[in-house]
Amino acid sequence: AYDYSKETKNSALKVAFRNAGVAQNKAEHKVYQNVKKSKLYERLVPDIHDHAPDYSFLISEKLSPMTKKIFRRVTGESIDDVGSDILASSIGVMEGGAEPETDFAQDILTFSALHDLEPMEFSREDNLGLSESGGVKFLDTGATHHVLQDHYSGPRVYSKGLIPNLGRLRPDDTGFGTPFPQSTYMNLG
Numbered sequence: 001a002y003d004y005s006k007e008t009k010n011s012a013l014k015v016a017f018r019n020a021g022v023a024q025n026k027a028e029h030k031v032y033q034n035v036k037k038s039k040l041y042e043r044l045v046p047d048i049h050d051h052a053p054d055y056s057f058l059i060s061e062k063l064s065p066m067t068k069k070i071f072r073r074v075t076g077e078s079i080d081d082v083g084s085d086i087l088a089s090s091i092g093v094m095e096g097g098a099e100p101e102t103d104f105a106q107d108i109l110t111f112s113a114l115h116d117l118e119p120m121e122f123s124r125e126d127n128l129g130l131s132e133s134g135g136v137k138f139l140d141t142g143a144t145h146h147v148l149q150d151h152y153s154g155p156r157v158y159s160k161g162l163i164p165n166l167g168r169l170r171p172d173d174t175g176f177g178t179p180f181p182q183s184t185y186m187n188l189g
Helices: 019-038 068-075 079-095 103-115 145-151
Strands: 011-015 048-051 057-061 128-130 136-138
Touching: 011 019, 019 048, 019 057, 019 103, 019 145, 068 079, 068 128, 068 136, 079 103
Parallel strands: none
Antiparallel strands: 011 057, 048 057, 128 136
């Protein structure tokens, strides 16, 4: 049995319903440990307070939902410009290099490269949250390229509803959440 006395008032429970979710929770915990050890980009990653031994759930820092307006107020940048910068930089990498114009896009690109993550994952407000201290943090850092290749095929499914106030959970045959258009995400083969 799990000792829930370790929970805090400002925590969120992230539950894995399938093997893919367990793999994401495990990867997210590994990213968190690496960030804490290296001290790089700590401001962007929510604290993980605890986890089940089998990673069926994580207890993490609770984040408030992000909106375009809040993102601009906190960062001074447009989330749409950040997404465009990430896309242009990703294409630029393949074609000889394009540097992002926004600071947050550069942070996302560097963080993603360090942790084997797809940078486009963090270019939308639905995968960002506002911390209690007023900073922008990533909601889900467990969708590494390895996890995506091993557990997902076809369109990437973005989970909703596991973090408070982000929407209802809608199960479908590929996972939990709303399918994201394949054309805006990497081809998993």
